[in-house]
Amino acid sequence: MKTKGKATSFDIAHFAGVSQSTVSRALRNSPLVNEETRRKVWEVAKKLNYKVDKNASNLRTQQSATLAILLFEDPTGDESQINPFFLNMLGSITRACAKEGYDLLVSFQSISQDWRAEYEDSHRADGIILLGYGDYMDYQSRLQNLLSQNTKFVCWGANVEGRPDLTVSCDNYGGGQLAAQHFIEKGRKNCVFIGDASEHSPEFLTRFKGFQETLQRHGISCGERHIANAISTEDSGYHATHSLLANNVKFDSLFAASDLIAIGAIKALKEAGLRIPEDVNVIGFDNIAASNYITPSLTTVQQNTTLAGQMLVTNLLSLIRGEDITDTLLPPKLILRQSTSQ
Amino acid sequence: MKTKGKATSFDIAHFAGVSQSTVSRALRNSPLVNEETRRKVWEVAKKLNYKVDKNASNLRTQQSATLAILLFEDPTGDESQINPFFLNMLGSITRACAKEGYDLLVSFQSISQDWRAEYEDSHRADGIILLGYGDYMDYQSRLQNLLSQNTKFVCWGANVEGRPDLTVSCDNYGGGQLAAQHFIEKGRKNCVFIGDASEHSPEFLTRFKGFQETLQRHGISCGERHIANAISTEDSGYHATHSLLANNVKFDSLFAASDLIAIGAIKALKEAGLRIPEDVNVIGFDNIAASNYITPSLTTVQQNTTLAGQMLVTNLLSLIRGEDITDTLLPPKLILRQSTSQ
DNA sequence: ATGTACTTTGACACCGGTGTCATAATGTCG
DNA sequence: CGACATTATGACACCGGTGTCAAAGTACAT
Structure with missing residues (x-):
């Protein structure tokens, strides 16, 4: 019992003495096929180490049981390291996909270049997850393009007013509030913010607003002089400070x-x-592994990446099934560590 | 100019007034097609936002321009965190794939469960990269199975004598030597090793051997009493110590x-x-981000993940093309930090 | 014996491309 | 002007499955 190359359903049909149609049905456990026939087909299939050709199957059924993730790089130009927060997200998304029986196609993208967001168009994936910081201004027109092609996708990131896409995001505003409240409890009066507080980085802007407006309500101002621009790298934070x-x-x-x-x-x-x-209290945002290792350990606003990955996947699957879904906001949590505990 | 659903090459043929065959050729820039026809076809294709259906294309050509990566989890049972070293590898492999024009299918695997290593059998990927610590004993029989199916794959990990697969790995023995030499230079006499120094973890065993045998040559013994068993987690290292x-x-x-x-x-x-x-000098292995952040910062044997990812991909591609390749050993490098500098 | 329902199966079109072959059109040379 | 090479194109089979439809086989009631 041998085949040249990989076994096909025709090979099985031959050895099991049935038609190829019946093989196809038997292997998918269709109720239309007789119990004994099914057993026989499965037996031969196992012996031949048969695996369904996904290309053929996907082509016929017009679906792929695959999601794609586009990871946008920070514009650091630094090739070596990827933002650990996104690496974590990647991990939890992979896990969530596996749980749902979907495969995951991964690709890195440079936001300035042409997106290779063709996965869904080319039927390689049923939907797309977009992930990454990046200049939102660039971003928006691309999203519009995806929408016009009726591509199914969800984004991680800021929930911007009027933004056309469906998002899963951390409650960045609430996270900023948590930070402000903590400073206030600690009796701090002169607060600064490091990060890009412009519409180019909606996530950062929202965090800043939650922070600033909460301080304001307690009579503390955090104006232009108290903001230093930075992108999300250690170097940038160092220089800004x-x-x-x-x-x-x-x-x-x-x-x-x-x-x-x-x-x-x-x-x-x-x-x-x-x-x-x-002398200075410090609060970060993300709760990456390193924040627990540095000295002093860093008080930070945690984003629950496990939950985030899960929500991105389940929301995308709902969208693919044609269900109505809404933006999802995940609750942030303040993790207290040494950098604010005197 | 409209189509129901996604545009196909037939739609383009219709609007461009040529046959579907010609469309297919034109879009792949075949020299067989007239310049003017090509321009026209491309124009229509752009207008219709046409993308080749990869399923159909792959089915016909019997290749996918895709690699798959199987990531084996540490047997920690801890769902939340993935070993940052492998996350880095994942990142560099993704980059390397993109550079070669290949897509990457990612999946997490529990080593004890049935592998879903069907990617190549099911024509979803042209080859597979295996990555992860895990009990080598379990591992081996699976590899044999892959081999017997003529699946193209490369492994990251220990280059074990008689192991049937092709590997890319760090020179673990050399890494162990570096650590031993450094201790000797520092005048240290009583050395211990934390990790699984058994054939169940060939990487760790090889590191240990390089370490032990180098010490031996300098008259320092590192016997059973000086080894504490541990898997690759912080907790396990803590308890072992x-x-x-x-x-x-x-x-x-x-x-x-x-x-x-x-x-x-x-x-x-x-x-x-x-x-x-x-009181105690400490050297680690991997050079993950955290090793630079802890206090004291950790002297460690660096594995070059960028190069490793690249080699895994290029070796696998060679293998797929039917070229002869050999195991690849990457040079380790000692990164000096505070944990050994008094 | 005839009709009806149900089970099980095979034949066949189809998904959307790619590759081969035949053919038409044009150019070149003796 | 006929023989032949060259260029450009279309028709068609094919990749390996899935889904539809017709039909054969069996069971049971009339």
């Missing part, structure tokens, strides 16, 4: 738009001889 | 089979009131 210090901005508490930024900030503060948390 | 201390084993230097283990070990040492590096 450095320039604040160089400009003689006085502050006793620092909220960073991400943990990587916070880690860079802590380095700059230490170098300036400032003690953490005595 | 704890039990060494509880057993009153005296040591002034500790080599951990992985950074995660080393981080756990450092925690245990600190709790026992030992100073690092004064």
Whole structure:
């Protein structure tokens, strides 16, 4: 009992003495096929180590049981390291996909380049998950394009007013509030924010607004002089903090738009001889692994990546099934560590 | 100019006034088609937002321009975190695939369960990359199975004598040597190893051997009493170190089979009131991000994940093309940090 | 014996491309 | 002008499954 190359359903049909149609039905456990026939077919299939050709199957059924994820890189130009937060998301999304019986196609994208978002168009995936920081301005027109092609997709990220896509995101505003409240409880009066607080980075902007408006309600202002622009890298956080210090901005508490930024900030503060948390309280955002390892360990707003990955997948699957879904906001959680506990 | 649903090559043929065959040729820039016809076809295709159906295309050509990666989980049972080293590998493999014009199918696997290594059999991928720690004993029979099916695959991991597969791996033996030499230079006399030094974890075993045999040549023994068993998690490293201390084993230097283990070990040492590096020198393996963030920062044997990912991909592609390839050993590099610099 | 229902099976079209072969059109040379 | 090479195109089989439809076989009631 041998075949040239991989076994096909015709090979099985031949050896089982039935038609190819019956083989196809038997292998999918159709109730239309006789119990004994089914057993026989399965037996031969096993012996031949038969596996359904997904290309043929997908072609016929017009679906792929596959999701695709597009990961946008930070515009750091640094090839070596990927933002650990997104790496975690990638992990939890992979897990969630496996749980749902879907495969996952992964690709990195540079946001400035042409998207290879052809997965769904080319029938390789039933839907797409978009993930990554990036300039939202670039982003928007692309989304519009996906929509016009009736592509099924969900985004991780900021829930921007009027944004045309469906999103799963952390309650960034609420996260900013948590940070502000914590500073207020600690009696801090001079707060700064490190990160891009512009519409180019909606996530960061929303975090900042939750932070700023909460402070405001307690009579603390966090104006232009108290913001230092930074993208989500350690280096960027380091330099931003450095320039604040160089400009003689006085502050006793620092909220960073991400943990990587916070880690860079802590380095700059230490170098300036400032003690953490005595002189400056620091709060980050994400709760990446490193935030627990640095000294002092970093108080941070946790985003639940496990839940996030799950929600992205289940929402996308609902969308594919044609169900109505809405944006999902995940609750942030403040993780208390040494950088704010004196 | 409209189509119901997604546009096919027949739609383009219709609107461009040529046959479907010609469309197919034109879109793949076959030299057989007239310049003007090609331009016209491309124009229509663009207008209709046409994308080749990969399922049909793959079915016909019997290849997929896709690689699959199977990631074996650590047997920790901990759902939340994935070993950051493998996450990094995943990232670099994704990058390498993109560079070669291949897509990547990702799936997590539990080593004890049935592998869903059907990607290649089911024509979803042209080849498979296997990645992950795991009990090598389980592993081996599965590999044999893949081989017998003529599946193209490469493995990351230990280059075990007589192992039937092609591998890309770090020179684990050399890495162990580097650690031993460094301890010797520092004048350390009592060395311990934390990790599974058995054939169940060939990588760890090889690291240990390089370590032990180098010490031996300098008259330092590292016997059974100086080994504590651990899998690659922080917890496991913590407990293993704890039990060494509880057993009153005296040591002034500790080599951990992985950074995660080393981080756990450092925690245990600190709790026992030992100073690092004064009382105990510590060296890890991997150079994950956290090793640079902990206090004291961790001296470690770096595995070049970027290069590793690239080699895995290029070797697999060679294999697929039917070329002869051999196992690849990547040079390790000792990264000096505080945990060994007094 | 005839009709009806149900079970089980095979033949065949179909998914959307790719590759081969035949054919038509044009150009070249003796 | 006929023989032949060259270029450009269309017709068609094919990849390996899935779904529809007709039909054969069996059971049971009339």
